[in-house]
Amino acid sequence: MKQLIVALALAGIMISCNSSDKTKNNKETPIEETPTDSTAQQSNSTFVAINTNQALIATALMAAPEASRDGCKVIGYNMDGEFMTLKEGDNEFIVLADDPRKEGFNAACYHKDLEPFMARGRDLREQGLNAAQIFDIREEEVASGKLSMGEPGLTLHIYYGPNQLYDPETSKVADAQYRYVVYVPYATAKSTGLPEKPIAPNHPWLMDPGTHRAHIMITPLPNNTNQ
Incomplete structure (x- = not known):
């Protein structure tokens, strides 16, 4: 037992x-x-090619502040390679659609008062001038008052990425992220208190200080949700 x-x-x-x-x-x-x-x-399977004018418009508007997208004017090259107004608008923003002829994706949204400056750059680029030549010409024209950049503080919103695929449901572009440029002509590190080079990811810094094209660069950290 x-x-x-x-x-x-x-x-x-x-x-x-x-x-x-x-x-x-x-x-x-x-x-x-x-x-x-x-x-x-x-x-990933929800992403399809950006291959229609409507898709160009929808993805371009992602560069604009969400609350303002309906009223934005959209310009750019259509699928036939013609530069035109893709969508009329009635607010303060102009959106430049991605160029379907180029690799990757790049759309931009900016205040309408920056359009003379932006249009001048596009015109000079079409003439075959390089970035340095365009910079020098616009520097002279802005300094002389011939070319306007509007009031200091106007902002350029950039939505960019390596792919030309998007989600038709949300208009989000695969792996795209944002960058912001705030134009402050002739500003310097001394006048703004900003460094002239990035000191860490996601920190603002001043590019092209002391020139007509001085601007504050802000690049938010990318995320994995395809903004």
């Missing part, structure tokens, strides 16, 4: 240990084992 009691006790201990091990293993199951890959593939 004593031997039977001892055997039953040992069996109980073994059952208890096995139960504890299973409970411990269940708690330590890594989250990574959750089948997230299939979900990611489904998400």
Whole structure:
């Protein structure tokens, strides 16, 4: 009888240990084992090529502040390579759509008072001038008063990325992110208190200080949700 009691006790201990091990293993199951890959593939499958004028307009408007998108004017090259007004607007913003002839994606939104400056740059670029030549010409024209950049503080919103795919449901472009440029002509590090080079990711800094094209650069950190 004593031997039977001892055997039953040992069996109980073994059952208890096995139960504890299973409970411990269940708690330590890594989250990574959750089948997230299939979900990611489904998400990626929602992106399609930007291959219509309507898609150009929809993705371009992502560069504008959300509350203002309906009233923005959209300009740019259509799918046939013609520069035109893609959408009429009635608020203070002009949106420049992505150029479908170029790799990647780049749309920009800016205050309408910056349009003379932007249009001059497009015109000089079409003439085949390089970035340095365009800079020098506009520097002279702004300094002389021939070319207007509007009031200091006007902002350029840029929505850009490496892909030309978008989600038709949301108009978000795959892997695109934002950058903001605040024009402050002739500002310097001394007049603004800003550094002339980025000191850390996501920090504002002053580019082209002391020139007509002095501007505050702000590049938010990208995220994984395709803004």
